[in-house]
Amino acid sequence: xxxxxTFGYGVEFSDLVPLEEIGGIIVKGTTLERREGNDYPRMAxxxxxxxxxxxxxxxxxxxxxxHIYPEIKDIPTHFIVNVSGSSPERYAxxxxxxxxxxxxxxxxxxxxxxxxKDGGMAFGVTCEGxxxxxxxxxxxxxxxxxxxxxxxxxxIADIARACEAEGADSVSLINTLMxxxxxxxxxxxKLSIGTGGLSGPxxxxxxxxxxxxxxxxxxxxxxxxxxxMTAEDAIEFMMAGATAIEIGTxxxxxPAVTVKVKNGMAQWLECHxxxxxxxxxxxxx
Amino acid sequence: xxxxVASNEHISDHHVLLKLTSKRPLPEMMPGQFVNxxxxxxxxxxxxxxxSINFVDVSRNELWLLVAAVGEGTKHIAKLKAGDxxxxxxxxxxxxxxxxxxxxxxxxxxSVAATATVENDKAASPVYGKPDDDYRLRVLLxxxxxxxxxxxxxxxxxxxxxxxxxxxxxxxxxKDLLExxxxxxxxxxxxxxxxxxAGEKGFVTNHSILQDEHFDFIQTCGPTSMMKAVxxxxxxxxxxxxxSLENMMACGLGACLCxxxxxxxxxxxxxxxxxxxxxxxxxx
Numbered sequence: 054x055x056x057x058x059t060f061g062y063g064v065e066f067s068d069l070v071p072l073e074e075i076g077g078i079i080v081k082g083t084t085l086e087r088r089e090g091n092d093y094p095r096m097a098x099x100x101x102x103x104x105x106x107x108x109x110x111x112x113x114x115x116x117x118x119x120h121i122y123p124e125i126k127d128i129p130t131h132f133i134v135n136v137s138g139s140s141p142e143r144y145a146x147x148x149x150x151x152x153x154x155x156x157x158x159x160x161x162x163x164x165x166x167x168x169x170k171d172g173g174m175a176f177g178v179t180c181e182g183x184x185x186x187x188x189x190x191x192x193x194x195x196x197x198x199x200x201x202x203x204x205x206x207x208x209i210a211d212i213a214r215a216c217e218a219e220g221a222d223s224v225s226l227i228n229t230l231m232x233x234x235x236x237x238x239x240x241x242x243k244l245s246i247g248t249g250g251l252s253g254p255x256x257x258x259x260x261x262x263x264x265x266x267x268x269x270x271x272x273x274x275x276x277x278x279x280x281x282m283t284a285e286d287a288i289e290f291m292m293a294g295a296t297a298i299e300i301g302t303x304x305x306x307x308p309a310v311t312v313k314v315k316n317g318m319a320q321w322l323e324c325h326x327x328x329x330x331x332x333x334x335x336x337x338x
Numbered sequence: 339x340x341x342x343v344a345s346n347e348h349i350s351d352h353h354v355l356l357k358l359t360s361k362r363p364l365p366e367m368m369p370g371q372f373v374n375x376x377x378x379x380x381x382x383x384x385x386x387x388x389x390s391i392n393f394v395d396v397s398r399n400e401l402w403l404l405v406a407a408v409g410e411g412t413k414h415i416a417k418l419k420a421g422d423x424x425x426x427x428x429x430x431x432x433x434x435x436x437x438x439x440x441x442x443x444x445x446x447x448x449s450v451a452a453t454a455t456v457e458n459d460k461a462a463s464p465v466y467g468k469p470d471d472d473y474r475l476r477v478l479l480x481x482x483x484x485x486x487x488x489x490x491x492x493x494x495x496x497x498x499x500x501x502x503x504x505x506x507x508x509x510x511x512x513k514d515l516l517e518x519x520x521x522x523x524x525x526x527x528x529x530x531x532x533x534x535x536a537g538e539k540g541f542v543t544n545h546s547i548l549q550d551e552h553f554d555f556i557q558t559c560g561p562t563s564m565m566k567a568v569x570x571x572x573x574x575x576x577x578x579x580x581x582s583l584e585n586m587m588a589c590g591l592g593a594c595l596c597x598x599x600x601x602x603x604x605x606x607x608x609x610x611x612x613x614x615x616x617x618x619x620x621x622x
Contacts, residue, residue: 061593065610069427069591081595089605096588096596098385103588107595110605253384305385305589306376308427 055311056278056301057082057135057161057201058107062121063128069308074315077131079299080121082163084137085147087113091168097234097243102253102280103302104232106168106244109137114147118154126156133199137163141176141189149193158196162186162221165203165228167250177203177228180215187219199276202226202267204256209263210270217271225276225299226267227260252302254280261293268294268335282310284317294335343422344400353484353516354416355392356403358424364401367394369492370433370559370582370614373403374590375415376425383411388587388609390559391429392487393494393520401428404487404516430590434492434580434614437499440475440555443578443616474502478553478577480542480568482508482560486516488582489559493524504528504553506545508564512536543567553577557614569617579617583608 054077060066063078072078090110097104111117117134125132134151138144144162151157164177164186176182187200200216202209204227213224229250234243242248260279268275277295281287282303290298303310322330341358349355374386389412393402407416418424435443477496481489486507493503503525509515512535521527528547529537538545542564548571558568559582572579585597585608592610599608601619606612 059589059594061591065591065593090595090598093598093600093605094586094596095598096586096594098383100382101384103384105588105594105596110595110598302588305594308591 054079054131054133054276054297054299055304056299057163059301059304062125063130063132064124066304066308067128070312073129074312075130076297076311076315077133078125079133079135079161080117080125081111082109082135082137082166083111083114083117083147083151084109084139085114085143087111087116088169092245094243094245095249097249099232099234099251099253100255102251102255103305104234104244104249104251105229106246106249108168108246109166114150118150122154122157126154131159132157133159133161135161135163135201136190137166137169138186141185144186145189145193148190152194152196159199159222160190160194160196161199161201161225162190163201163228165201165205167203167205167229167231167248168246174203174205174228177212178206180211183212184215184219187216187221191220197222199223199225201228202263203228204259204263204279205231210266213267213271213275217273221273223274223276224267224271225278227256227263227279230256230259252280254282254286256280257286257289261289264290264295265293265337281314282306284314284321287314287318288321288333291330291333292335292337294337296334339426339428341401341424341426343418343420343424344398345420346416346418349404349516350513352407354405354407355517356405356415356418357395358401358403358426359399364394364399365429367391367401367429368433368436369495370488371429371431372590372613373401373426373428374430374587377411377414378425380410380414383409383414385588386427386590387411387415388430388584388590389415390488390582390613391491392517393491404484404490406484427590431609431613432611434488434557434582435555437475437477437496437501440477440501440578444475444554447578474500475554476502476504476552478504478506478556480506480508480556480558480560480564482542482558482564483510483514484516485558485560485564485582486521487559489557490517490520490524492557493521497524504547504551506530506542506547507537508542508560509536541567543571555579558582566622569620569622572617580614581617581620582614583612 091108232251257280264277274296277290278299344357377383392404496503556579587597597608598605
């Protein structure tokens with residue numbers, strides 16, 4: 054699948070990659086109301102990765118339902134909507150609107166955006182906060198509920214357990230790691246709000262470790278992401294316990310990377326005499 | 339798309355002119371659009387590098403890029419040799435208005451002005467028709483530093499389309515003026531340098547031509563401070579103006595929302611909605 058915020062609504066990439074070959078497209082973080090996001094500059098390149106502080110720029114759930122959904126609903130892949138909010142009630146209202154869309158089989162609750170003050174990560178950094186959002190959404194959302202977890206915590210396994218206890222169907226991890234970069238000539242941060250979320254290959258070892266921790270802690274399926282660039286990276290996540298993977302920042306370098314990783318994984322499995330991907334999931338205890 | 343380096347020529351201490359080609363015919367490209375280049379074997383360069391299209395030589399199936407070697411990524415690109423391959427995504431973004439679009443935008447601006455005048459003073463009935471078909475629209479193309487790159491291609495196209503391109507190029511010093519011979523083949527060239535080593539001394543907006551001659555439209559690419567000064571001049575003189583922005587990009591496709599510029603329509607991606615914007619749309 055493609056990770057939220059890195060693949061637009063899929064249609065931006067339709068000339069560059071056959072969308073129907075992608076397992077799923079997780080669309081840009083959607084909120085109840087339109088958000089302009091943070092000021093420019095929102096991005097800083099770093100060693101083997103990048104920082105961003107986009108801040109959930111989106112036109113709101115109504116715009117999504119009325120204008121974007123009709124455009125994407127007949128594309129033969131799975132569209133999952135990433136949902137964000139500033140209170141459990143707002144998450145729930147946004148989720149209930151998306152519940153009505155027939156061709157959206159799942160949502161990914163973003164309780165881990167590090168770039169907005171009034172929502173997101175505040176809920177993702179405590180078990181109580183995470184539980185409150187999942188509980189509110191679970192009451193109104195009837196399809197597959199994925200919760201995207203923040204790595205900016207002491208014990209990600211505890212947060213995952215709290216989400217599972219409130220009825221989450223799956224957890225995805227990791228969102229970006231809080232970071233900072235400084236322009237030494239001007240003696241100021243490179244990003245408009247000072248800090249941002251680090252993504253790309255730089256975060257991969259952190260992500261693999263967290264997927265490994267969470268897969269052992271919960272019974273629900275774990276979706277792994279964080280710096281996957283190649284099929285070998287994806288296999289690593291599967292061995293750590295992920296049953297599916299998302300690819301994010303790599304889309305910026307190669308828009309067709311998801312399909313390449315998928316095909317590369319099939320090839321790797323064949324070369325290693327595996328009949329099914331299930332043979333490698335969680336093999337690293 | 340994989341392109342092959344046909345040649346790579348040093349045209350100043352810090353600039354190369356990279357000519358790329360392909361066995362397949364290159365797609366149609368508009369001046370102001372850009373190429374997003376994957377830099378291989380450079381561990382510190384993670385993202386693609388967006389480079390403006392300098393010229394397209396259709397007869398030779400060549401795409402030209404004028405590259406300023408300023409950072410690790412562009413220094414790497416500057417070292418490429420004939421025969422090397424380059425992974426490029428292109429053409430991306432919205433470029434400069436062509437002559438037909440310039441004509442129609444001038445016409446719609448004038449009809450708005452005419453309507454406003456009629457509403458304000460019913461006695462007056464100025465005749466605002468379309469420009470005379472024989473009249474060659476004068477397009478002032480202002481380039482600064484490596485920002486001259488898309489200006490060359492735009493000038494060539496404006497000339498082909500029947501307009502009169504006039505170039506105003508600014509640089510720190512005479513040695514920093516790029517592709518001067520090519521510009522001179524296309525149209526009149528006026529120059530400013532900060533050290534007075536060529537043309538008039540100062541910045542482009544100090545050049546006497548701006549006071550002495552009439553222009554119907556202005557298009558510019560260069561440092562933001564220069565473009566803002568050009569935009570101020572255009573507003574004062576009531577001349578429509580387009581600028582090419584270079585906000586830092588990650589994806590180049592309008593997906594990541596990193597390169598946004600504040601506009602009258604909210605934050606817009608420079609890579610997808612731009613890089614060329616009419617100044618009416620910007621909050622400058």
